[in-house]
Amino acid sequence: MKGITKPSRLEDKVRSWWQTHLRCFLTSLGQLLRTPTTTLLTVTVIGIALALPAGLILVVNQLQTLTEGLNTTNSISLYFKKDISDDHVTAIRDKLEKDERVNHIIFISSDQALKEFRELSGQGDLIDLLDENPLPTTLHIVPTAEASPKQLDSLVRSIKSLKGIDQVVFDSGWARRLQSIITLLDRFVLVLSALLIFAVVLIIGTTIRIGIQSRLQEIQISRLFGATKAFIRRPFLYSGSLYGLIGGIIACVLLLTSWSLLSEPLHELVSSWQLSPSASSSPLFRVCLLVIVGGVLLGVISSWIAVAFYQKELETSEFI
């Protein structure tokens, strides 16, 4: 009698493992290529949905590096009174230089300021008509990058209390406002990314669900001939990850194209503000990698969910 044989040995399973996966991968790829238009549409939608948050993350990232540059230009301008002695100025300068909140100080004497003004304005003749130099002696105090807004405020207060000071200018308001706008933008991008990622899960999940429905007969036949849950699930997981992978690659192409269009004006903007051109492309490649890996992961997760929903149904239902 032909009895019921023992399950295949472990080594047989291991040996056939890679064959099964390779076959599955190629079959899934073949199925995607068999309907090129539908596949292209699906992966393009996925690509756009992935590129949008990635692009916004990049923009916010760039803005953040820009404002980091702005913080260091948050200098405090200290204008002395006219009749101040040089010794007094030096004393104050030495005192401030020892302050731990201060990074460095740029000293501009009134003569120097006039000289610069003469050169820059081209109004030398007009200036010659003046009896005396109207420009004050100035200290530009650059705080350390670590100094908090609170510390800066107290620094400004202590400077104001010094003798012989005409005016202290510390215009940090706009920089702070910009900072809070960027924080808001950051949150907005986070919410938008979550929504778009959810959309990608839905797109891939629905596509896989349609795939399951169109291959219902194959699934039932496979199940009848002893296919395991994993066997039935596997091709759909490969399809899902392929959608994610191709979608991710499309997103990268979109990102790289947009970047090459944007980088030049951005560079100009950066240099016009005399900031260090920190707009390097290294975050771009990191984001691209993230998009591709994330796309594949999203593909696997969403197809897993789609199949899990279906398999629950399949287990309780009977064969047609």
Add this chain to the structure above:
Amino acid sequence: MIRFSEVTKLYPGQGEALKSLSLFIPAEQMVFVTGHSGAGKSTLLRLIALMETHTRGQILIDGINIQKIPEKHRFYLRRQIGFIFQDHRLLNDRTVFDNVALPLVIAGFDHREIPRRVHAALDKVGLLNKENKFPVTLSSGEQQRVGIARAVVNRPPILLADEPTGNLDPELSIEIMKLFEEFNRIGVTVVIATHEVELARSTGHRIIALKDGRLMTPDDASLQEHTL
């Protein structure tokens, strides 16, 4: 090999397809299950193939109570059974070769072993030259033989056929029956559901006649008493 003890199958809203049915099919036997449509032939086969679950009673296959096997382990028992449908149920987007290879792929056979086995099965049903064709290009008889090749390629100890000759002319039907007899000779337990009583009788094999979900033939009743 297959033992039914007072098995009842209830379809909600459609009544009982099998009513307290008891029977025994020993290993290596070839059996015909006959009866009119609605007599419970298909249900009997589908219960053995684990395509459905019975409502009451007990089904033993090779000594295993199938009800006690959880769904996640049932795949293994299903691999021991070859099933042939009346309407073939071939996958039309795959070649004859791929259709026949499916059970082997499912069972995780080595890729070098698969062509050998597929060719052996196709050779058996006389379709070796059609392996690269798609099912739709074949005649109904040829499609049925592809279905048979698919069912036997894994060399299962049990072969079930639901109206395998339903769409075929008498000559082809006899040919198909001869094929089943060949498998039976090498030790496969064969159960064939058919409404063609004359064809079944002509083969001289055991006949289990069903009517309204119960056994009709007295000799089967005695056999069942004897074996239970």
